[in-house]
Every structure is written in C-alpha cells, then in structure tokens.
Amino acid sequence: MTPSDYIARAGLSFRPLDQALAHPQGRIIAHLRRPGAADLACAAELRGEIALYETPRGEPPLFVSYFTTDTPYEGLAADLRASLDRHGLPHRIEPVASRGSWVANTGLKARVIETAWRESGRPICWIDADAAILRPPAFLMGNPFDVAFVRRDGWEDISYLIYLNATPAVGRLLAEWVRLCDDHPHVWDQVLFSLAWFRTARDADLASQWLNSGISRTPRPKIRDLRDRLFYYPLGRKIRPFIDQKQASRQLKAYVNASARRKDEIGTDDLSAGYRAALAGYDFGFDPRLDAVVSRRA
Template sequence: MKAGNDSIYDWGGEWCSPSTRLSPNQRVIAHSRIQGEADQIACCVLPEEIELLDTKRGEAPLFVSYYTKDTPYEALANQLRLSLDRLDLPHRIEPIKSLGSWVANTGLKSKFIKKVWNETDGPICWVDADAEVLRAPSFVFGNPFDVAMVRRHGWYDISSFVYLNRSEATGRLVSEWAQLCQKNPHVWDQVLLTLAWYRTAQAGELSSLFLNDGIFRFPRPWIRDARDRIFYYPAKKKIRPFIDQKQASRQLKAFVGSSKKRVDERGSDDIAERFRNALSNFDFSQDYSMNDII
C-alpha cells in the first residue's frame, strides 16, 4: 500500500531507459524496477526538480530519530524536535545508550529504523539528530516511492535523511540494511544502505527517488546564504534548503568514547570502482558481497 494517490510516474521528469544518453544539464532523479519489465529511470533539469521538491502532495510521514544519552547529541536532538514542532510535523525522537564509538552508534540507526517502521502504520522519514528542519520537506508528503534518499555521483548514498514508505519492498530493504549493519559494525551505515538497496532492487520490485544534496544546508559562511537568497533561489538556479545539516559528528566523534578510527573501519570513499559503476549504470547482473564492494 502506498502513501497518497500518485504513482511514481506522476512525479514529473522524463522516464526512459537507463542506457539513454542524458543532456549535460539533466540529472537522474528516480529509478523503477518492476518484475517482468525493463528498468526505467527519470531525469529532469534543475528548475523541474525544484518544482517537484516544493510541491506538497499528501500527508506528512512520521519523522524519526535517536540520540545518545549524556552526550552533546542530546541538546542537538532537542533542537531538531523544536524545529519539527515549529512546522507541526509528527515525530518520534528517542534516547539510546552509547556503544562507545561513533561508528557503532550510527550502526544502530538501521536497527532503530526497522523497529519504528514495524511499529508504525504509515511511512517514516529518518533525520539525523544533529540536523534541524528549516522548512517542511514537501517532497516526502504523500510520496509514492518505496525509498527516497540523497545519492551523489550516481553511487554515493547519504543516510542522514531517508524516507521509507509503507510497502513490501521497503520492508525488505529495511530488514536487509539492519542485518548488514549487525554483521558489519566497522562499516558506515550508509555504505550498507547502498548495498541493501542494490540487493533489494536486484531481487525484486523497488522504486527509488534520488534526492539532490541541495536539500541540505551544510555549514558555510553567512555571506553565501545571503548571496543564494538574493541571486540563486529566485532564479531557480539552486535549491532552497530544507534541512540544516550541521555535521556535528565531525566535531563530536572525539566526545563519544573510542573516537580513534579502527584499522578496519570502512566508509563511502572505500567503495570499489566496480560497485560504483554497477550503481551508476543500474547494472544488477552481478551478486556483490561485502568483500566485493570494498
């Protein structure tokens, strides 16, 4: 059962084969995999993408997050809660006990998401605790896709904001992600989300919306904010951010216990080129294990 009445094909953009040559100003924004049919992708130019992001189409999902108790993340999570309250958005933000390291704590994300997803009747949207919602993210209201997440360069997934619909395919993705995180606590959760996405799409139907990282406001000088408000947002040359992504982990990893990078710790930059190419080309012909993708 999907949230809202739209199908994924009502979300604008031009749907075509993954082998279609795109123009330089187009970006792949979605992918559809249906059993017995050829894969399709959707692409559009930035002004079209901005219109899609700004259009409210249905009810808001439940926004979910957690924070580690007795760490600076607790205060940051309260700021997230206040931003959601300001916009009258439903949320569920819970404390957890720290496992002693940043990587281990982030690895709990998929387990927490699986728990909340199973306990919730409708779609959910994960937001990292060190973020604030600047304006209502309309693109996840009534969103018909199984999953929506930021994907850079065709292969680099970011797990700080992930929409998960109420569908059978989403359930398989969530379960696969949680299982991979449990087995590989030294690997970043977003790397394992990428592998879980690939395996889920390879095994059956899955529809995915690939969000532009322009939905985030990353830390930067105020003068750039002023420049964008005056020159770029009105002309639809940039996306006006929805999420203030503070990237507090870069400063707080040392606070959360064992901050020193493990010898076997693996992140997104460690993803092997062959797996990057498979993701970028929507090539599901190969089976990939953890040893294959790193």
C-alpha cells in the same frame, strides 16, 4: 498516486533506463527497478527538480531519529525536536545508550528505523539528530516512491535523510540493512544501507527517488546565505534548502569515540571502483557480496 503521477505534476516523465543513461538531461532523479521488464528512469534539470520539490501533495511522514545519551547529541536532538514541532511535523526521537564509538552508534540506526517503521505502519523519514527543519519538506508529503534519499555522483548514498514508504519492498530492504549492520558492526551505516538497497533492487521491484543534495544547507558563511537568497533562489539557480544539516559528527566523532579509528572500520571511501560503477550504471549483475563492494576486507 504512482511515481509517474508524482513526477508528472512537475512536467517530468520516465523513459527507458538506457535512454536516460545515454542522453541524460541534467541528472537521473528517479529509478523504477523492474527485474521482469526494462528499468525506467527520469532525468531532470535543476528547474524540474525545484518544481518537483515545491509541489505540496499530502500527509507528512513520521520523522524518526535517536540520540546517544550523555553526549552533545542530546542537545542537538532537542533542537531537531523543536524544529519539527515548529512546523507541525510528527516525530519519534529516542534516547539510546552509547556503544562507545561513533561507528557502533550509527550502526543502531537500521534497527531503530526498522522498529519505528514496523510499529507505526506508516511512511517514515529518518533524519539525523544533528539536523533541523528549515521549512516543511513538501517533497516527502504523500510521496509514492518506496525510498528517497540523496545519491551523489551516481553512486554515493547519503543516509542523513531517508524516506521509507509503507510498502513490502521497504520491509525487505530494512530487514537486509538490519542484518548487515548486525553482521558487520565496523562498517559505516550508509555503506550497508547502499548494499541493502542494491541487493533488494537486484531481485524485486523498487521505486527510488534520488534527492538533490541542495535540499539541505551545510555550515557556511552568512554572506553565502545572503547571496543565495538574493541572486540564486529567486532565479531557480539553486534549491532553497529545507534541512539544516549541521554536520556535527565531524566535530563530535572524537568526543564519542572511546578509542581511535579501528583498522577494520569501513567507510564510503573504501567502496570499490567496480561497485561505484555498478551503482552509477544500474548494473545489477554485479557481485553483491560485501567483499566485492569494498576495496578492503570488512
């Protein structure tokens, strides 16, 4: 199955990128990077996305995660494992020793993912240890895209859930991500993942799907859950979530850190305006050096 076949099952199609950017219907949900030809993109309204997510297709990927030992993440990872087992989803969840800070620990993600991807020889899906599966994510089963992850507002790449197909382009992306994390241990992993994606797409064919942030449920009052179940999901006004994203890092970051945030720590808020515009506009002529991507030196 090709990406075009995959989206056609939901009544969607690709068009030239400039047309999708100039006259978007809803938001751009997929991008075909073709350095030797014109890029293509698919724009869809929410109902089209819901149809895409609810269509079962094939075998699930291998779900991959890790947790730092002797921290609260150990218990959270056990909950994740239980949720995967409950839905019959294959997984590989590994313990690792803490490096002493939240940023350093998340920097391990790229190497753990690359190793699991290489050793398994199959599509994988990274999922953070503080998440859990609410219902089987059909949109990841038999997914033909090279990569799929949440991209908000056209530029903010979120790394709590990343689908990675068994393709040469993904091998190239992962090698670049690992190298960047090794070279810049105080930069957030999702900043470097975004840069690895950009550098790979600049020079190689790459099929990317931008998942809607609505696939996950974040902490909120139970009354909102009830409201959504009664009035929003049945009418197709919201995506019924597949993932419970507990966002434990917001509470546990101080617990894991051995010291306060370093002055040279670089996060998503530090991305330069030029890089944000390049991502939103698919401008692969933008300078891909880290110094240009962030607004202060890494």
